[in-house]
Amino acid sequence: MSSVRSNLNVVILAAGKGTRMHSDLPKVLHQVAGRALLSHVITCAEKLEPENIVAVYGFGGRKVPEAIARDDILWAEQAEQLGTGHAVQQAMPLLGDKGITLVLLGDVPLLRAETCRMLIRNAEQHLALLTVEKDIPTGYGRIVRSFDGRVQAIVEEKDADAEQRRIKEVNSGIMAMPTVLLKQWLGRLRNENNQKEYYLTDVIAMAVEDGVGVVTERAQDEWEVIGVNSKADLAGVERIYQKNEAQRLMHAGVTLRDPERIDVRGRLKTGRDVEIDIGCVFEGNVELGDKVSIGPYCVIKDATIAEGSVIAPYTHIDEATVGRDSRIGPYARLRPGTELVAEAHIGNFVEIKNSRVDHGSKINHLSYVGDSQVGKHVNIGAGTITCNYDGANKHRTIIGDHAFIGSDTQLVAPVTVEAGATIGAGSTITRDAPENSLTLSRSKQITIQGWKRPVKTKK
Numbered sequence: 483m484s485s486v487r488s489n490l491n492v493v494i495l496a497a498g499k500g501t502r503m504h505s506d507l508p509k510v511l512h513q514v515a516g517r518a519l520l521s522h523v524i525t526c527a528e529k530l531e532p533e534n535i536v537a538v539y540g541f542g543g544r545k546v547p548e549a550i551a552r553d554d555i556l557w558a559e560q561a562e563q564l565g566t567g568h569a570v571q572q573a574m575p576l577l578g579d580k581g582i583t584l585v586l587l588g589d590v591p592l593l594r595a596e597t598c599r600m601l602i603r604n605a606e607q608h609l610a611l612l613t614v615e616k617d618i619p620t621g622y623g624r625i626v627r628s629f630d631g632r633v634q635a636i637v638e639e640k641d642a643d644a645e646q647r648r649i650k651e652v653n654s655g656i657m658a659m660p661t662v663l664l665k666q667w668l669g670r671l672r673n674e675n676n677q678k679e680y681y682l683t684d685v686i687a688m689a690v691e692d693g694v695g696v697v698t699e700r701a702q703d704e705w706e707v708i709g710v711n712s713k714a715d716l717a718g719v720e721r722i723y724q725k726n727e728a729q730r731l732m733h734a735g736v737t738l739r740d741p742e743r744i745d746v747r748g749r750l751k752t753g754r755d756v757e758i759d760i761g762c763v764f765e766g767n768v769e770l771g772d773k774v775s776i777g778p779y780c781v782i783k784d785a786t787i788a789e790g791s792v793i794a795p796y797t798h799i800d801e802a803t804v805g806r807d808s809r810i811g812p813y814a815r816l817r818p819g820t821e822l823v824a825e826a827h828i829g830n831f832v833e834i835k836n837s838r839v840d841h842g843s844k845i846n847h848l849s850y851v852g853d854s855q856v857g858k859h860v861n862i863g864a865g866t867i868t869c870n871y872d873g874a875n876k877h878r879t880i881i882g883d884h885a886f887i888g889s890d891t892q893l894v895a896p897v898t899v900e901a902g903a904t905i906g907a908g909s910t911i912t913r914d915a916p917e918n919s920l921t922l923s924r925s926k927q928i929t930i931q932g933w934k935r936p937v938k939t940k941k
């Protein structure tokens with residue numbers, strides 16, 4: 483197998499504007515599952531372990547290479563978009579004459595490496611073409627076969643006659659062939675067609691002319707070769723991607739309340755008996771331990787949630803670690819740098835940022851804890867705020883084990899509340915609070931006897 487791969491080039495076409503997207507962003511940078519279309523195709527190409535990957539860019543100039551930010555692949559510029567054949571031509575000077583070249587399209591993001599492998603196997607001596615049967619073939623190049631079933635040519639929709647338009651076998655745009663033959667054929671392309679473009683698809687007729695066999699493979703699933711040309715296509719491809727991801731999760735044992743209502747934009751790793759309710763979005767790298775339960779409408783990004791933890795509805799977690807058996811939310815927000823060690827209780831409208839909260843501590847209502855270190859079994863009352871920012875710099879708040887912070891307290895950092903300290907409700911704490919004592923900073927409650935409410939003066 484490795485002998486094939488070491489002679490394999492992959493050329494990815496990504497220079498087109500994507501007129502039908504009606505967007506300033508080059509088409510291949512539009513996203514599926516939070517990643518550019520082109521990134522999906524590059525990932526597929528990499529799985530084949532080719533000698534070279536060349537991406538052809540053009541519309542939007544350096545925008546595409548800059549956004550993809552990969553200098554471990556080769557980039558070829560197609561300054562003017564004169565067609566798919568012309569695009570492949572731009573890549574050829576970067577490649578030798580040996581081996582096989584596989585052409586992939588930057589706007590076909592769901593293609594599987596398995597399917598490419600099938601194609602490559604037939605491309606040592608032949609032109610191997612990936613086709614698919616479509617009930618509605620509109621927009622795709624049609625595969626024209628002779629009476630005995632041999633491929634004769636590909637006819638683009640815009641050049642096809644009425645009879646050809648009825649053909650349901652279409653070109654996926656993906657093909658592989660000996661590099662040396664591809665180079666020859668590219669040199670013979672003409673742009674005498676409706677779009678005045680150099681069509682890559684014209685090499686099929688050339689192969690037939692030269693007596694080189696054209697072998698076709700059918701994609702197993704139609705969705706694998708869907709090309710994104712419009713925002714509707716993009717949304718369609720996104721849904722298919724998400725359905726596949728939902729299937730993968732359920733196969734791994736995850737309970738999804740509704741597989742139609744989950745979005746994974748990255749990598750989601752799951753333990754045993756994980757449950758995910760509807761409307762959740764997972765971004766980046768997320769890891770859910772055994773028996774983790776995620777309530778409806780949570781947004782979770784680059785986070786680890788350890789076993790037994792329950793995330794209640796509408797919770798947002800971003801670059802945070804939640805230790806085992808914690809209860810978070812509803813309506814909690816864990817921001818970057820939050821580390822909850824274990825058995826934490828974080829309740830509604832609590833925001834935590836860049837803070838470590840040790841074992842068994844509770845912050846249950848309406849609080850902001852930032853740049854802090856909270857010890858074990860601390861209770862932070864409702865409405866507590868760490869005032870970490872003085873307008874210029876951020877400062878830390880340290881709260882010792884078993885401390886009790888009364889409701890509506892402001893802890894003006896830098897400040898330390900020592901172990902076992904109690905802070906009276908409604909305090910503004912600007913100096914350290916000593917251990918095992920009650921510290922408070924509010925004025926004493928008084929009652930004015932005989933006081934009357936003001937009454938409205940008559941005019």
Ligand code: UD1
Nearest residue numbers: 495496497498563564565566569588589622623653655709
């Ligand atoms: C192409 C095929 C068609 C096939 C369909 C499958 C040709 C002539 N037609 O049509 O047979 O059914 O794909 O999706 O090949 N690109 C460039 N430079 C260019 C033109 C295009 O890099 O000058 C890139 C685009 O960025 C895109 C890909 O090539 O990623 C396909 O181009 P597109 O214009 O979408 O071709 P289709 O009309 O879809």
Ligand code: CA
Nearest residue numbers: 589709710711
């Ligand atoms: Ca296309």
